[in-house]
Amino acid sequence: MRSPGALMGAAALAALVAGLGAGAPARAAPPASRVGFDAHSFTIDGKRLYIWSGEFHPYRLPSPDLWPDIFQKMKAAGFNAASIYFSWGYHSAAPGHYDFTGIRDMDRLLDAARDAGIYIIARPGPYINAEVDSGGFPLWFTTRPLANRSPDPAYLAAADEWLTQIDRIIARHQIDGGRGTVIAYQVENEYYKGSDQGRAYMQHLKAKARADGISVPLVGNHNGTFVDGVGAMQVSGWDHYPQGFDCSTPEKWNAAPDMADEHGAGQPIFAAEYQGGAFDPWGGPGYGACAKLINDRFANVFYKQNIAAGATAQNFYMVYGGTSWGWQAIPQNYTSYDYGAAITEGRQFDPKYYEMKRIGYMLAASAPLLSASAATPARVDDPAVIDVVRRDAASGSEYHLLRHGDTTAATPASVHIALALKDGRYPRVPQAPGTAITLDGREAKLLAADTDLAGQHLVYSTSELMTADRIGERDVVLLHGRPGSPGETVLRFARRPEVTVIAGAATLQWEKKRDLRINYSHDGLIRLSISGGGRPPLLLLIADTPSTEQVWRAETGTGPVLLLGAPLLRQAVLSGDTLALTGDGAAQEARAELFAPPAARLRWNGAAVTTAPAPDGGLAFTVPARPRLVLPALGPWERRAEAPEIDPDFPDQTWQEARLRSSASITKPGSLPVLFADDYGFHTGNTWYRGHFRNDAGHVPPTGIRLKVISGGKGGAYSAWLNGRFLGSVTGGEDGAFGFPQAALRRGDNVLSVLTVDMGHEEDYDSKGENRTARGIVSAVPLGAEADAIGWRIQGRRGGDGATDALRGPYNEGGLFGEREGWHLGKGGDAGWHETRLASNDDKPGVSWYRTTVRLDLPRGADASLGLRIADPPGRHYRAILFVNGWQFGHYVSDLGPQHDFPVPAGILDPHGPNRISVAVWKTDASPGGLGAVSLIDYAAMPAR
Ligand code: GAL
DSSP states (O other), rough: OOOOGGOOOOHHHHHHHHHHHHTSSSOOOOOSSEEOSSSEEEEEEEEEOOOEEEEEEEGGOOOGGGHHHHHHHHHHHOOOOEEOOHHHHHHHHHBOOOOOOOGOOHHHHHHHHHHHHHHEEEEHHHHHHHHBGGGGOOGGGGGGOOOOTTTTTHHHHHHHHHHHHHHHHHHHHTTSSSSSOOOEEEEESSSSOHHHHHHHHHHHHHHHHTTTTTTTEOOSTTTTTTTSSSTTOOOOOEEEETSSOTSSSOOOOOOOOOOOTTTTTTEEEEEEEESSSSOOOSSOOOHHHHHTTHHHHHHIIIHHHHHHTTTTEEEEEEEEEOOOOOBOTTTTSSSSSOOOOOOOOOOOBOOHHHHHHHHHHHHOOGGGGGGGGGOOOOEEESSSSSEEEEEEEETEEEEEEEEETTOOOOOOOEEOOOEEEEEEEEEESSOTTTTTTOOOOTTEEEEEEEEEETTEEEEEEEEEEEEEEEEEEEEEEEEOOTOOEEEEEEOSSSSOOOOEEEESOEEEEEEEEEEEEEEEEESSSSEEEEEEEOOOEEEEEEEEEEHHHHHHHHOOOOEEEEEOOOOOEEEEEEETTTEEEEOOSSSOOOOEEEOOOSSSSEEETTTEEOOEEEEOOOOEEEEEEOOOOOOOOEEEEEEOOOOOGGTTTTTOSSSEEEOOOOOOOSSSOSSOOOOOGGGGTOOOOEEEEEEEEEEEEEEESSEEEEEEOOSSSSEEEEEETTTTTTHHHHHHHOEEEEEEGGGGGEEEEEEEEEEEEEEOOOTTTTSSSHHHHEEEEEEEESSSSSTSSSSEEEEEEOTTTTTTTTTTBBBSSOOOOHHHGGGGTTTTTTOOOOEEESSBOOOEEEEEEEEEEEEEOOOOOOOEEEEEEEETTOOOEEEEEEEEEEEEEEEEETTTOOOOEEOOTTTTTTTTEEEEEEEEEOOOOSSBOOOOOEEEEEEEGGOOO
């Protein structure tokens, strides 16, 4: 085998990198764009923007009708941007073939983002990593001897083929004269090769993007590699995963990085990927643990620390993880890519969602922060606590981050700080005797001071700011703090205002600086009405943290609305005198209150609602409960025996004969011929091997066989049979040796059947061609016979290379007999299916299928998030592949786990019709067992994480 470095002729490389060294222009002038940037922030049309972004992968939610749901939920939490990987392999089943239809319709995706008011950071790779098969390289790359992620002309030709396709779509959705909201384009992904070769590669990708009409800033997440010089990004970004990826110790807490110096000259600080969760391996502790490891406290401390360090663009990986459906997962990971993210795989809210919302809202209300610089910290009277300050010179606005100096500290603290503001000196804040600024363990507070909030002036508050808006004739300002914690807010007026405490308890003090000082303990929602102080009337809302969860802000186009008391406000549209809100109800109907520009009529999800004036001037109305879902039990079930390949007389003449003597794989064959599944065009799921050997006068039969099979990762397995007799399985490993029982041998042709599985191809993080690590049998050594005593035939996914289900794409199925016959698609007739009960009680190793059809008739308009659950009696050893209406939505390994619940999005599941559920079960031993009980689950009705 040739090493990747040798693939490109020295002369060709020299030509490519020539002129890129000393003296060559490092940067061509970028094209004009509506998106700009300076050392403080990105801008759009010259206006500064805090980019508060979340990562979302459309290939992990193959239901275009639900894309708006994710974008709306992001927008509702104050996100204004989404970062999107486009996965090359998802669109390309074969060289030269690209599919952007149906679930792959990226125009539709980008339109959905635009319609929800979400900007896009486009990340087309060509390599994306992302815990997706081959890091996003197409399956057909597994047999190409390319020097991945390098200036190898053959690799670049392939990459350009993809980029031409995806760039065309991205370009037409640019904010620059396009129809969409793309504001940035990431070149490659975490590419760290600053060598001449690496720079030539990056330079090529940049030039390609420009040639394809990309005019928005080219950005990177290369952690300082392409900050300047050849191949430099316009804006460099940094990746941080401070908590790591081991979710088995969810209480662990690492130090927060300081991003202050992580930027190029004249560039803003951009966290291109900041940890928003973690992936979980086969046998791992589950995504509940990952959500704990990267929890709301983590968001509270780390994301605010980034703000205080000067980051004005943060993208959280992931905000919605979704599902690595089909065979898209890498070998290390199971089907769910929930990621412990803010929006769960079942599209519900993790507590972190609300924390990210609080911060996102605060940023939207803190414009001066975008031009602020690091300033001298305030004096804090507890050495364990530090102040990290940003100050905007033009306005004098200050933002003080109070946190433990040691961000891992879990001990509470009570402090006072000395503020020297344009508004005056406050040597001890809070001023009220007997109170303090309290920090819980693992809590940071970002406190605004000396700043305008709508028409008001805030001197300081020890509560954190969430929203500040002019709504109709008055200002509405919302502050918050932990339940029971003390708060002090000081507002400046021209003269003493009139204050009415409408709800909750607060004490008031009018002070000589014309300060109104308000003291309180955060408890529910305190409401004060303030007027007549020489400023517009003000409704001051002071919430405890839980009360902020049901606060929603949305833009109508003619001013914002604020809604209190609903689980979700998706959109608010004011047209004529009608204000139309769309949102979600709770399990029970709820009393909500709305602050909105004047409108004569209010509609909620299309229906007129009656409103009543509330004491604080809002409009009270009833949010109807969400429709109740009653899910049917699944059944009756039918079972059909499978795996005729085990039978020695099974006709395999149409299977491919293994004849290859060499391979493009980076794995060295342990025996010949090469038996790697990919080399015969079988890239996904199960592949069968049938080894024939003779037992007659001229041939000594082997006494056994030594096999090495690479499935990928510890979820792998293989099973072997001789002439229909089970020899055994290897689970979680590669090496196996099987003796051939004399009694199992027969005269003439003998058949060894081996069932293997490809758990996904490796990523190629280090550009070593690791996606070309072999899958399937890599070594087959007959014992007691000639090395070539066994002749092999191979069969995997029907049609092999390039053949694809046009609707579902290249990753959906593998090569089990039932898959080849289309049982999951409802083909193959009814013969052989027999009614059965679950949990099954089967003791035969091998493959069998189970099926049932469930008719759903869920209420129209209900956003049902359903899934399938497998519950097992203990001690079972089997693997299951779950299909719903032909779509593979789960890969289950009973004795490894941890995944038992498999969300199936509406669109795959039909909420208003029949649904065919097919489960292929591979029993790896002879102990009693088989498929456990399978039921439908409703994610909205499950306990919140
Ligand atoms: C990053 C990478 C992502 C993803 C992430 C871990 O380094 O850019 O694609 O792999 O790590 O989930």
